[in-house]
Amino acid sequence: MQEEQFPHFHITSLQHTLQDAPIGVILADGRGRCLFANEACCQIFGVGNLGMRGFGWAGYLPVEDRQPTIDTLKKTVRNRERKNHYKFRIEHPQKGTRDCCADVCLLIAERSKIPHVMMYIRDESAEYEAACGAKAANAAYRELADRMKTMMTLIEDIVFEIDGNKIFRDVWVADESRLFMPKERFLGMTIAGAFGKEWAPMFADPVNQAIQTGRQTTLEYRHTDPAIEKSYRLKVIPIRQRSRPEDQRLIIVIQEITEEVERNRALKETQAGLEQSNELLNISEQLSHTGGWEYNLVSGEVSWTNQMHVILGVSEDADFSTFDSNLPLFPGPDRDVVIQALEKCKVDKLPYTIEVRIVTSRQEIKWVRVRAVPVVENNQVVRLRGALMDITKEKLEAIELLEAKEMAERAAQVKSDFLSVMSHEIRTPLVGIIGASNHLKQVHSPEQEDMLNNLLFSSEHLLRLVNDVLDFNKMESGQLRLIQAEFNLVELIENIKNQFQAMAEAKGIEVVAQVDEVVPSQITGDPTRLSQILYNLVSNATKHTDQGQVTIAVRELSRADTDVTLHFSVKDTGPGIPEVYHEEIFKNFKQLAQLPNQQYVGFGLGLTITKRLVELHNSHIQLKSSPGIGAEFCFDLHFALPSPTTSLKVHPHPSDPIAHPGRLRGMRVLLVEDNQISTKVVSKQLEQLGMVPDCAVDGEEALRYLASAPYSVALVDLHMPKMDGYVLSEIICREYPDIQIIILTADIMAETRLKLAKLNILDILNKPFRPADLVTALSKVKL
Structure with a gap:
């Protein structure tokens, strides 16, 4: 039989639901250890709740009844039996030996999917029958048991009972003022009649789904009045499946979850800071293994999901049911981290995340991320719930x-x-x-002048090449920064032109500077980097041009009171560059394939550095060229304008x-x-x-x-x-x-x-x- 066919439960919700039930109830794990006993059960046994925990309840059975009773519980879990009924005796501290009977039902925990058992216990002694009447007790028990088995996942709040026609049959509420009309008026009304056309579909849809599937449905929603900031959870649970709709029964539970929603929001905000520190790790694969756990600080018990055994490499029969039995899994220093995090959580009452090592049963060392969320009752942390994730990879x-x-x-x-x-x-x-x-x-x-000029030009070119290599290294490491200084743009352009005049005349070409009259002569920027950009462009243009001219042009694009944007271009009349190479020439040390009638095809680092220097000015360089029409490199740069008082100062050339x-x-x-x-x-x-x-x-x-x-x-x-x-x-x-x-x-x-x-x-x-x-x-x- 598949687990989905068994009732599912949430332990906290179940405790709230059964605590005040008039019939004795024990919730136990698959080994028979008591996790919860309600007040009625404690009265039957004549002991307090803590005395029932673990195997304490079995200590009140006669010696000959203890093991058979525990074996019955284990058999129910092992064989996946839906229900088991048997009789046993207890030794009441005041009343002596009592005859009892129990119905054992198999349950599945909602989150961990671990099987548990629920025992509905009834005192069949003569004293109990004389007080309540055997017949009435049987009827009350069976009616309550039917309802409890279907309501064990609910949290006590507002509870409606309806039939398959969506007609209200009963209403339970601790505070009737929480209803929008007297509960008696609900009886006999349909959902549509009670909630009206505007809101009825929202409640009717999960009811229809529960009727069709026979499974529980859940809906979370905000208060119907936008001015009221409250959140609710609606659950619909089929109780009785019958062929006729009027004989069917379903339970609708409405629970206010405003605090839970706010708590979850606060939890997410807390975890956001933790996730930021782990961002580098989170870019790798998601965790492949995650196990759930719960630690009860009152009883000292620890519960695991099956995946915890897989991660830690231990068998399901291994006993790690206490906090102390879990500590040896962590090496010494990591064990201290776990204990310190727990103690701090008790004080702060806040979730925490730690990353520690564990040693598996095979002596393998794994890294795990442990996340814990405290459960606070009466301003004290009573339980920790969380997950353990394998983050070794x-x-x-x-x-x-x-x-x-x-x-x-x-x-x-x-x-x-x-x-x-x-x-x-x-x-x-x-x-x-x-x-x-x-x-x-x-x-x-005079005869040595040409040779001397060539020597100076070559040495200056070699020096610039060394500087280019160093600048390129600075750019790659992000160390290159622009400076801001006032300089004369016209003089800078003229100096660039003069540097290549001798080389141009030797090749029979001309270097021309065209600066529009409206372009300001004094601007503020980085003259060194601008010179470097223009020098590289003019150098390439002069090298690749054998006839015609190289033109350096500057024109104004826009101007404000304190700044100006200028358009620069370096144009040549060389053989041009095919479009297929327009991106290639800006790559590091790129050597193009030999082009027809071209002697120079290497561009070294010059254009690479030029492109990056232009980008350092928050601009970009463009190339306009095709074979036979030359090439033009152009870019736009933004400069500040010096103040009038600064511009009027005359500085002697140092x-x-x-x-x-x-x-x-x-x-x-x-x-x-x-x-x-x-x-x-x-x-x-x-x-x-x-x-x-x-x-x-x-x-x-x-x-x-x-x-x-x-x-x-x-x-x-x-x-x-x-x-x-x-x-x-x-x-x-x-x-x-x-x-x-x-x-x-x-x-x-x-x-x-x-x-x-x-x-x-x-x-x-x-x-x-x-x-x-x-x-x-x-x-x-x-x-």
């Missing part, structure tokens, strides 16, 4: 994810260290190349040596640099400015110079043998506070600047640097 995946994250962080650090070293190794020789080229530019012959003729000449400078080429280049630049440099190859030699002569400024390289620039700078700051330190370094990583900032050193020259950059830094020295 989630935990292992989380550990793997954490290890992968740590591995990725280590890889990122290795990458950053590699880029720092490579930047230093490449930039250091560039110091000599760019420095020597700038020096030769002042003394070269990089112009003429602006500081007297300040630099004769200044005593200590140059600390271990690279001979860099030392020669920088010292030559200092001498051309009229300065007197002393050169040290490491920190120890620099200290000897410092002890023998006064200096206004110290140019210090960071990476040196014996004593590096960090240690030397710290000594100078401490022992020679009047000397200003300017750091010379090829390491431009953010970590380097942060480390120097902690020493209060903010003046840094990135290698390689132009003579104008050196002048700018020296012009800030306080004499």
